[in-house]
Amino acid sequence: MSYRVVWFKRDLRLHDHTPLAEAARAGPVLCLYVVEPGLWAQPDASARQWGFVRESLRDLDRALKALGARLHVRVGDAVDVLARLHAQQPFSALHAHEETGNTWTFDRDRSVARWCRAQGVRYREWPQTGVVRGLRERDGWQGRRDAFMALPQVVCPSGLVDAGSVDQPLVLPDASSLGLREADAARRQRGGRQEGLAVLRSFLESRSHRYRGGISSPLSATTACSRLSPYLSHGCLGVREVEQATRDQLASLPPDAHQQRLGLVGFRSRLAWHDHFIQKLESEPELEWRNLHRAYDGLREDDWSDERFAALVQGRTGWPMVDACVAMLRETGWLNFRMRAMLVSVAAYPLWLHWREVGLWLARQFVDYEPGIHWSQLQMQSGTTGINTTRVYNPIKQARDQDPQGRFVRRWLAALRRVPDTWLFEPWRMPPDTQARCGVRVGVDIPVPVVDLDAALREAKARVHALRARPDVQAAEAEIVRRHASRSGRREQPSRRRSAAEMAQQELF
Ligand SMILES: Cc1cc2nc3c(=O)[nH]c(=O)nc-3n(C[C@H](O)[C@H](O)[C@H](O)COP(=O)(O)OP(=O)(O)OC[C@H]3O[C@@H](n4cnc5c(N)ncnc54)[C@H](O)[C@@H]3O)c2cc1C
Incomplete structure (x- = not known):
C-alpha cells in the first residue's frame, strides 16, 4: 500500500495544516511524532516544555482519532525512525512544515532531507508562518508575509485513512526518561489545541480591551496579554488562523469599542513581529x-x-x-x-x-x-x-x-x-x-x-x-x-x- 508520512514537529494541530491536507488528498497517511532524545538533551530544552508538548500530543491524538486515524509516536533519532518505518512498509513521501529551530533541528532537517534523497522518498515542506526560506535581504519581505496571511486557511480533512493500525494506545515518555531533570512549572499553561482555542476566544471577545495599557506591568499582563505564545510556539494554533480571527473580530466591533480596537490593532502588530523576529534566525542561524x-x-x-x-x-x-x-x-x-x-x-x-x-x-x-x-x-x-x-x-x-x-x-x-x-x-x-x-x-x-x-x-x-x-x-x-x-x-x-x-x-x- 502506498502512503505518505506526515511528520508533526512544532505544528501540533490539524487545522490549517497543508502537509496533512495534501497527504490526505493523495491517499492513506501515517501521522508521526518523533520524540527525539537528542533534541530534548539540548541545553535549551526543559521538562516544562515537554510537559506542554505531551498534553498537546494527547489532544492531537484525540483529534486524529475523531477522523479515523491516530498519532504514531516513536522514540529515537528522526532518520533512524524513518528508516525503520520505511523498511517495514515503504512510503512514497514525507510531508512536514518548515521549521526555524535551533542549530540541532536545522542539522537534523538536513539529515532527513539527505536520507529522503538517498531513498527516493519525496520530502515536501510548506511554510506555516510568514517566514520566507532562502531570503537574502529584507526588501519586499513584508508584502510576502502579508500575502501569506491573507490566503485562505487550509481546511482540515473530514476523514483520514490511516496507513497503520489505529487501535493502539498513545504512549509518551515522561520527562525523567528523557533526562529532563529540572522540575516542571507548577502553574504553567496547559497544552493542546482545545486549550489554545479557549485562550484565543477569551482574548478576542473579552480581554483584548485591556491589552493597550495593560501589558507592561507584570500584575496586569497575566490577563491583559493574549497568553497565546505557547500555543503559537508549539503550533497548537497557526499564526494565520490567529491573524485572521483577529482581523474578523476587528471588523465586527461596534464603532464605540475604542479600547478593544486599539488592543487588537496592537496585538496584530505583535503577530507580525513574531514572523519578523523568526525570519532573522531563518536568514542567519x-x-x-x-x-x-x-x-x-x-x-x-x-x-x-x-x-x-x-x-x-x-x-x-x-x-x-x-x-x-x-x-x-x-x-x-x-x-x-x-x-x-x-x-x-x-x-x-x-x-x-x-x-x-x-x-x-x-x-x-x-x-x-x-x-x-x-x-x-x-x-x-x-x-x-x-x-x-x-x-x-x-x-x-x-x-x-x-x-x-x-x-x-x-x-x-x-x-x-x-x-x-x-x-x-x-x-x-x-x-x-x-x-x-x-x-x-x-x-x-x-x-x-x-x-x-x-x-x-x-x-x-x-x-x-x-x-x-x-x-x-x-x-x-x-x-x-x-x-x-x-x-x-x-x-x-x-x-x-x-x-x-x-x-x-x-x-x-
Ligand atoms: C529576552 C526575550 C525573550 C523572548 N523569548 C520569547 C520566546 O522564546 N517565545 C515567544 O513566543 N516570545 C518570546 N519573547 C517575546 C514576548 O515576550 C512574548 O512573545 C510574550 O511575552 C508572550 O506573551 P503573549 O502571547 O501573551 O504576548 P502578546 O503580547 O499577546 O503577543 C502575541 C504574540 O505575538 C508574538 N510576540 C509578542 N511580542 C513579541 C516580540 N517582542 N517579538 C516577537 N514576537 C512577539 C508572540 O508570538 C506572542 O504570543 C521574548 C522577549 C524577550 C524580551
Missing part, C-alpha cells in the same frame, strides 16, 4: 550562538562570573523586581515582554554577563520557547545587534513604574512582605532599627545586591557606547540592516542605527 554584529565579539565573553549568574538564576540579585520576576518565571513558565527584556538587560549591563548562557537558562524557563524570537531578543536586549537602540532597564525604576504599590514584589517574595513601602524596592538600604521592627535582616533573610547598581550601569553603558561610536563598527551596520531590519514605517538609514519598527516596539512596551 548563527545568531543563536554568536553576536549578530561581529565587532561585539569579546565584549563580555571573557568577563563571565559564575557568582553573578548564580545570583540571577536563583533570584538572589537583591533587586526585588528582578528576583520577583525570576520567582514568577520558575513557577509559571511565563513573563510579559517588558519583564523578559528587563531580566536580559540586568544580566547584560549591571551584571555584565554574555547573553548565550543567560539565554539558555531563560529558554528552559519559557514554556513558549521559540528560538527565532528568543535569540533575536536576547541579542537585541544585550545590545549586540548593532542596529537597535541600546535600551537599558533600571530594575528600581521598573519597580516604581510597573508595581508602584509593591503588590507584585510582595506576592512573589515572601521575605519582603513586612518591609515598609519606603524601603521595598531598595531594601538593602533599610536602617537597622527598621530591619529589627519588620523582622527582616539584610544579608540574612534578603540578599545584598551583587553589584552597586548605579556604578555598574554607568560603566556598562560607557563600554557599549565606546564600541558603537567606532567608525568601523558603524560601517558594518549597513549590511546587518540590509539582511535583518524591518522595512515598515520610514526606511531606516544605517547611520541612524535603529529600525523604525523596532524602535516602536521598544517604546510601546
Whole structure:
C-alpha cells in the first residue's frame, strides 16, 4: 500500500495544516511524532516544555482519532525512525512544515532531507508562518508575509485513512526518561489545541480591551496579554488562523469599542513581529550562538562570573523586581515582554554577563520557547545587534513604574512582605532599627545586591557606547540592516542605527 508520512514537529494541530491536507488528498497517511532524545538533551530544552508538548500530543491524538486515524509516536533519532518505518512498509513521501529551530533541528532537517534523497522518498515542506526560506535581504519581505496571511486557511480533512493500525494506545515518555531533570512549572499553561482555542476566544471577545495599557506591568499582563505564545510556539494554533480571527473580530466591533480596537490593532502588530523576529534566525542561524554584529565579539565573553549568574538564576540579585520576576518565571513558565527584556538587560549591563548562557537558562524557563524570537531578543536586549537602540532597564525604576504599590514584589517574595513601602524596592538600604521592627535582616533573610547598581550601569553603558561610536563598527551596520531590519514605517538609514519598527516596539512596551 502506498502512503505518505506526515511528520508533526512544532505544528501540533490539524487545522490549517497543508502537509496533512495534501497527504490526505493523495491517499492513506501515517501521522508521526518523533520524540527525539537528542533534541530534548539540548541545553535549551526543559521538562516544562515537554510537559506542554505531551498534553498537546494527547489532544492531537484525540483529534486524529475523531477522523479515523491516530498519532504514531516513536522514540529515537528522526532518520533512524524513518528508516525503520520505511523498511517495514515503504512510503512514497514525507510531508512536514518548515521549521526555524535551533542549530540541532536545522542539522537534523538536513539529515532527513539527505536520507529522503538517498531513498527516493519525496520530502515536501510548506511554510506555516510568514517566514520566507532562502531570503537574502529584507526588501519586499513584508508584502510576502502579508500575502501569506491573507490566503485562505487550509481546511482540515473530514476523514483520514490511516496507513497503520489505529487501535493502539498513545504512549509518551515522561520527562525523567528523557533526562529532563529540572522540575516542571507548577502553574504553567496547559497544552493542546482545545486549550489554545479557549485562550484565543477569551482574548478576542473579552480581554483584548485591556491589552493597550495593560501589558507592561507584570500584575496586569497575566490577563491583559493574549497568553497565546505557547500555543503559537508549539503550533497548537497557526499564526494565520490567529491573524485572521483577529482581523474578523476587528471588523465586527461596534464603532464605540475604542479600547478593544486599539488592543487588537496592537496585538496584530505583535503577530507580525513574531514572523519578523523568526525570519532573522531563518536568514542567519548563527545568531543563536554568536553576536549578530561581529565587532561585539569579546565584549563580555571573557568577563563571565559564575557568582553573578548564580545570583540571577536563583533570584538572589537583591533587586526585588528582578528576583520577583525570576520567582514568577520558575513557577509559571511565563513573563510579559517588558519583564523578559528587563531580566536580559540586568544580566547584560549591571551584571555584565554574555547573553548565550543567560539565554539558555531563560529558554528552559519559557514554556513558549521559540528560538527565532528568543535569540533575536536576547541579542537585541544585550545590545549586540548593532542596529537597535541600546535600551537599558533600571530594575528600581521598573519597580516604581510597573508595581508602584509593591503588590507584585510582595506576592512573589515572601521575605519582603513586612518591609515598609519606603524601603521595598531598595531594601538593602533599610536602617537597622527598621530591619529589627519588620523582622527582616539584610544579608540574612534578603540578599545584598551583587553589584552597586548605579556604578555598574554607568560603566556598562560607557563600554557599549565606546564600541558603537567606532567608525568601523558603524560601517558594518549597513549590511546587518540590509539582511535583518524591518522595512515598515520610514526606511531606516544605517547611520541612524535603529529600525523604525523596532524602535516602536521598544517604546510601546
Ligand atoms: C529576552 C526575550 C525573550 C523572548 N523569548 C520569547 C520566546 O522564546 N517565545 C515567544 O513566543 N516570545 C518570546 N519573547 C517575546 C514576548 O515576550 C512574548 O512573545 C510574550 O511575552 C508572550 O506573551 P503573549 O502571547 O501573551 O504576548 P502578546 O503580547 O499577546 O503577543 C502575541 C504574540 O505575538 C508574538 N510576540 C509578542 N511580542 C513579541 C516580540 N517582542 N517579538 C516577537 N514576537 C512577539 C508572540 O508570538 C506572542 O504570543 C521574548 C522577549 C524577550 C524580551
